[in-house]
Amino acid sequence: RKEVEQDPGPFNVPEGATVAFNCTYSNSASQSFFWYRQDCRKEPKLLMSVYSSGNEDGRFTAQLNRASQYISLLIRDSKLSDSATYLCVVNRFNKFYFGSGTKLNVKP
Amino acid sequence: GAGVSQSPRYKVAKRGQDVALRCDPISGHVSLFWYQQALGQGPEFLTYFQNEAQLDKSGLPSDRFFAERPEGSVSTLKIQRTQQEDSAVYLCASSAFAGTGGVNDGYTFGSGTRLTVV
Numbered sequence: 001r002k003e004v005e006q007d008p009g010p011f012n013v014p015e016g017a018t019v020a021f022n023c024t025y026s027n028s029a030s031q032s033f034f035w036y037r038q039d040c041r042k043e044p045k046l047l048m049s050v051y052s053s054g055n056e057d058g059r060f061t062a063q064l065n066r067a068s069q070y071i072s073l074l075i076r077d078s079k080l081s082d083s084a085t086y087l088c089v090v091n092r093f094n095k096f097y098f099g100s101g102t103k104l105n106v107k108p
Numbered sequence: 109g110a111g112v113s114q115s116p117r118y119k120v121a122k123r124g125q126d127v128a129l130r131c132d133p134i135s136g137h138v139s140l141f142w143y144q145q146a147l148g149q150g151p152e153f154l155t156y157f158q159n160e161a162q163l164d165k166s167g168l169p170s171d172r173f174f175a176e177r178p179e180g181s182v183s184t185l186k187i188q189r190t191q192q193e194d195s196a197v198y199l200c201a202s203s204a205f206a207g208t209g210g211v212n213d214g215y216t217f218g219s220g221t222r223l224t225v226v
Contacts (some may be wrong), residue, residue, distance in 0.1 A: 004150070034214045043199060044151065046214035087150050089214070094139065094205075095164065096215070098150030 001026055006088050006099035013078055014107055021073045021102045023088030030090040030097075033064050035073050038085045038101065047073075047086070078106045110134075112218035114200050120224045121190045129185045129221045133202030140183050141215065142175055143199040151199055157183060158206050190225045197222050 006023040013019050025033075033050040048055065050062040050071055061074040071088055085101040113132040121127050133140050138159050143151035144167075153167040159180035168175070172191075177183040187194055201215035 036214065043217040043219050045217070049214065089150075094141075094156055095153045095167075096141070096143070096151070098143075098152070100148070100150045 002099070003027060003097040004088050004090055004099035006102050008100060008102060010103040010105050012105045012107060015078055015080060017078045017106075018074065018076045019078055019104065020075075021086055021088075021104075023071050023099050023102075025069050025071070025088075025090045025097070027090070027092060027097075028066075028069060030069075030092045032091040033071055034089040034091070034096075035060075035062055035071075036087040036089055036098075038087055040085075044087055044098075075104075078104075080106050080108060082106050112200055112202050112216055114198075114218035114221050116221060117219065118222050118224075120226060123191060123225055124189050125225075126186065126188045127190055127223065129187075129198050129223070131183045131185070131200030131202075131218060133181065133183070133200070134204075134216060135181075137202035137204050138180075138206040139203040139215075140177060141201045141203075142183070142185050143201065143217075144169075145197045145199055145220070147196075154185070154198075187223075190223075192225050195223055195225045 035047040036044040037047045038044045050064045054063045059076045063072045083106045087101045088099040140157045142154040145151040155175045156164040157177040172188045174186045197220040199220045200218045
């Protein structure tokens with residue numbers, strides 16, 4: 001079983017839509033949590049850290065449920081520029097474990 | 109430089125050839141990581157340095173892979189006798205954070221080296 005599991009998608013949504021991604025992680029000792037964004041043939045870039053209290057950055061909201069070992073990302077008012085692969089990441093003792101990513105396509 | 113720099117950006121190697129991939133981390137960053145990303149997959153951990161010390165090399169797939177960071181700044185990932193399954197993007201990341209606790213800030217990745225073994 002992979003350390004971090006994500007639905008690969010693709011999620012095809014119209015501009016302005018709200019879309020939600022989820023991931024689960026298997027090791028309860030995981031210490032910190034992130035969403036990264038990766039554009040085609042580019043390096044992953046940090047989108048946001050994820051906290052149990054939930055956190056928001058503009059149109060993006062992330063949530064962590066430690067009891068269920070579940071992480072979510074909500075994107076409101078999708079833009080064409082949001083099209084990318086979103087990687088769920090957990091950190092345990094300086095080792096990042098990445099999911100395989102969820103592909104998002106935002107259509108005009 | 110302002111970010112993590114990797115070279116070369118692209119490398120084509122014949123099977124059996126040795127390759128060396130370079131990473132220049134952000135100046136002053138004590139931690140440096142190498143990851144391997146196969147097509148359609150998320151990056152996978154290879155190895156971790158804190159300054160010049162290689163604290164974790166559990167992700168190196170075989171003894172053909174070797175990494176070093178002799179002066180605690182630039183790092184080189186060497187792959188000997190390359191095989192087709194080594195074809196991937198090799199990503200380097202650095203962090204100002206040192207230690208084995210959790211971090212609340214993500215790492216900054218370089219643009220990667222895309223290795224193709226033919």
